[in-house]
Amino acid sequence: MRKEKNTTRLNGKDLLNVGIFTAVYFVLNLLVAAVLGLIPAVSMLVPLVSSFILGIPMMLYFMKIKKFGMVLITYIVYGVLLALAGVGIYTLGCGIVFAQIAELLLRLGKYQKPNLAILAFAIASIGANGNVLSMVLASTEYLEGKAATYGSEYMQLMQSYFSEWWVLPLLALSAFLGGLLGGLLGKSVFKKHFIRSGVL
Secondary structure, eight states: HHHHHHSOOOOOHHHHHHHHHHHHHHHHHHHHHHHHTTTTHHHHHHHHHHHHHHHHHHHHHHHHOOOOTTHHHHHHHHHHHHTTTTOOOOHHHHHHHHHHHHHHHHHTTTTOOOHHHHHHHHHHHHTTTGGGHHHOOOOHHHHHHHHHHOOOOHHHHHHHHHHSTTTTHHHHHHHHHHHHHHHHHHHHHTTHHHHHTTTO
């Protein structure tokens, strides 16, 4: 009984993987947001593009996961980093919710099903882009602070986009689709690795 308990507990190697892939996730997401975020209309593509690009390295990570909790830790740390960077706490809250759904999917597939890993990443990607809620629930102080950084014209355009009811679900769907496509590409890129490890 003790042996079984130990095999389900996160060890140093697991936490090392969490740290490495969380860092990769944060840096790549930051680069995509920095490039696409310069133009208001183009910035709306961030959830789609970032989820797609990140699907490649994160697919390798999701298929390395064999224990419950690793995905959740990744998105908690990622959310905390964004909060500290001034992006807000919405990614942290949404990340926790959707990461737990992803964890359940991985467990359902006994950590051996690539298609469930792809679906898990796509769902987790919705939570990872929870910062878009900051525009919907923004206070006057928040908008004024962002206007000081990005300019009032930029923020007025962003507000006009988010005044439409369908923008938020569309962005969530785009994050999900980007995660699916990126995950499929990642599965293809690392197919030989999965075959060698006995997953495929």
